[in-house]
Amino acid sequence: MEMIDTYLAKYLTPLKENGCLAVCYALLAEALFIGYLGFITLFTIETLLPTFVTARFSLTQFFLILFLLSFVLIALGQYLDISFDRQMSKINKKSPALWLGLLWTLGILAISLYKFPPLTIPIIITGFFFVGFFFWKIFFSEE
Amino acid sequence: MPFTEPIIPIPEAWRKRYQVLRVLLYIAVISTVIIFALRVLFPTLVFSFNFKTPGSSKNNILDPRSPENTPRTNGKIETGDTLIADAGIVGSFSQARAQVTLEKQSAIPESLEFSLRRSYRSFLLPTGADVTGFPQESLYKIEGTYYALRNDTLYPFVSDNAYLSRYPDDFAESVSGDFLARYPVSESWIGFRIGSVVSFAAGVFLIVSDTEMRPVGSADIFLALGYRFEDVRPASAEEIGIYGRGRIFLLGAQHPDGTLFLDRDTETYYLVDHGMKRPITDAKYRDFISKQQTPISVSSKSSEVRANCILVPSLFGQSFSCTTPIDTLSPENGSDFEIRVEGADADIDINTLQVSFATDKSTENMLTLLSAIKQRLLSRLGLGQE
Numbered sequence: 001m002e003m004i005d006t007y008l009a010k011y012l013t014p015l016k017e018n019g020c021l022a023v024c025y026a027l028l029a030e031a032l033f034i035g036y037l038g039f040i041t042l043f044t045i046e047t048l049l050p051t052f053v054t055a056r057f058s059l060t061q062f063f064l065i066l067f068l069l070s071f072v073l074i075a076l077g078q079y080l081d082i083s084f085d086r087q088m089s090k091i092n093k094k095s096p097a098l099w100l101g102l103l104w105t106l107g108i109l110a111i112s113l114y115k116f117p118p119l120t121i122p123i124i125i126t127g128f129f130f131v132g133f134f135f136w137k138i139f140f141s142e143e
Numbered sequence: 144m145p146f147t148e149p150i151i152p153i154p155e156a157w158r159k160r161y162q163v164l165r166v167l168l169y170i171a172v173i174s175t176v177i178i179f180a181l182r183v184l185f186p187t188l189v190f191s192f193n194f195k196t197p198g199s200s201k202n203n204i205l206d207p208r209s210p211e212n213t214p215r216t217n218g219k220i221e222t223g224d225t226l227i228a229d230a231g232i233v234g235s236f237s238q239a240r241a242q243v244t245l246e247k248q249s250a251i252p253e254s255l256e257f258s259l260r261r262s263y264r265s266f267l268l269p270t271g272a273d274v275t276g277f278p279q280e281s282l283y284k285i286e287g288t289y290y291a292l293r294n295d296t297l298y299p300f301v302s303d304n305a306y307l308s309r310y311p312d313d314f315a316e317s318v319s320g321d322f323l324a325r326y327p328v329s330e331s332w333i334g335f336r337i338g339s340v341v342s343f344a345a346g347v348f349l350i351v352s353d354t355e356m357r358p359v360g361s362a363d364i365f366l367a368l369g370y371r372f373e374d375v376r377p378a379s380a381e382e383i384g385i386y387g388r389g390r391i392f393l394l395g396a397q398h399p400d401g402t403l404f405l406d407r408d409t410e411t412y413y414l415v416d417h418g419m420k421r422p423i424t425d426a427k428y429r430d431f432i433s434k435q436q437t438p439i440s441v442s443s444k445s446s447e448v449r450a451n452c453i454l455v456p457s458l459f460g461q462s463f464s465c466t467t468p469i470d471t472l473s474p475e476n477g478s479d480f481e482i483r484v485e486g487a488d489a490d491i492d493i494n495t496l497q498v499s500f501a502t503d504k505s506t507e508n509m510l511t512l513l514s515a516i517k518q519r520l521l522s523r524l525g526l527g528q529e
Contacts, residue, residue, distance in 0.1 A: 019154030026149040
């Protein structure tokens with residue numbers, strides 16, 4: 001562990017000090033933002049036309065890459081002392097992104113569930129929002 | 144995410160490089176989107192056959208065989224011999240790429256040729272003896288039911304509809320009910336003419352024998368096989384009930400016996416019959432059959448046009464490949480590609496054969512795909528046909 005710290009200090013500290021890592025962070029954040037937008041688009045197409053995307057392209061692998069890069073971004077942010085609070089504070093009730101996200105979620109749920117038996121639909125939606133709530137708590141809780 | 148300013152402050156010394164890198168990032172994203180869209184709109188369709196697992200459902204190159212029609216699923220081709228196989232496919236394509244991978248212990252040939260031609264599999268069958276008229280049978284109409292006398296037994300037709308798909312009404316001799324006492328009546332029914340296309344409920348079926356019918360996989364496949372919905376004969380549960388249900392009829396399958404083809408180059412009508420295509424020389428029979436089923440139009444000249452290339456060894460391993468343009472192989476001439484690998488100057492043992500068809504980047508192909516997407520979307524939302 002000490003060796004890794006020494007190695008990082010030797011190679012990363014100069015990059016941090018001369019601003020190179022800040023550029024990497026900014027570019028990675030932008031690439032990830034575009035990547036997640038692309039994932040949402042492909043996921044929507046896949047929901048509307050099952051197998052249309054997955055027959056040509058692995059959404060699982062794409063998401064795994066985005067997920068791993070997100071961890072790299074978080075680690076890089078911590079190393080550069082960048083907090084997510086500033087970004088997250090922008091998401092409030094007036095944010096159009098929040099409303100767009102909610103509309104998209106409802107649309108996807110409606111398309112996915114419209115052929116399900118009516119009684120199971122509220123159960124699935126409740127379960128979906130519970131899982132979402134717990135993930136939100138795990139990732140963004142201040143405690 | 145602000146697109147005009149960076150997410151974190153960028154040091155002055157790095158700003159220019161940051162802007163350049165951002166531009167490169169966006170160029171990469173736009174290029175990826177364009178490449179993905181092109182691949183979706185103009186896909187490359189890959190067909191393959193693994194000779195080590197000939198029974199695998201992943202093999203979508205069909206029926207590897209010798210010119211004498213002997214199955215050749217072990218991949219072994221002797222010097223100068225030929226491997227023939229088929230691939231069923233819809234659309235127009237600009238080029239085909241063939242790749243032949245040999246077994247490690249296989250001899251390496253100095254020459255090996257790959258070729259393709261496009262038609263309907265059944266039309267590429269050898270030409271048999273002429274069809275000189277209606278099948279000879281003694282036919283009777285007794286108390287409103289049609290019968291055929293076969294081996295001193297009366298076989299009833301399941302319906303008038305079934306009889307009229309085989310013979311004109313005036314072919315049956317009207318006799319009294321006493322005639323039934325002269326011969327035993329079979330419990331087996333005679334159904335539609337083999338090769339007929341019938342519909343029941345939401346399905347369309349091909350009558351492939353006296354006892355079997357096969358459902359057609361989809362409307363697209365039905366049309367790609369050259370059939371017309373106008374020729375589909377509605378059938379009742381009773382009429383359909385005499386048949387067993389066979390495998391789904393998919394692209395690449397050979398048309399059943401009784402299918403009528405018209406060679407538009409020579410104006411000759413052919414009837415598919417027991418592995419042959421037989422010219423119909425009797426005008427009366429030809430007119431009767433063509434009223435039952437519009438003949439599938441094919442060009443014999445276009446069916447002989449081949450696209451070929453010499454398979455050349457790759458740098459590593461045991462594989463050979465080549466690419467050939469196939470614009471000359473028109474989609475109007477059928478939905479089947481006949482694949483040939485021949486001209487080997489040594490006994491070879493093929494492990495896998497793979498043929499990729501690159502879709503022609505034409506407006507017509509794009510509109511066809513967009514139309515299919517629209518249909519699928521409407522079906523998904525319950526607004527169109529499944």
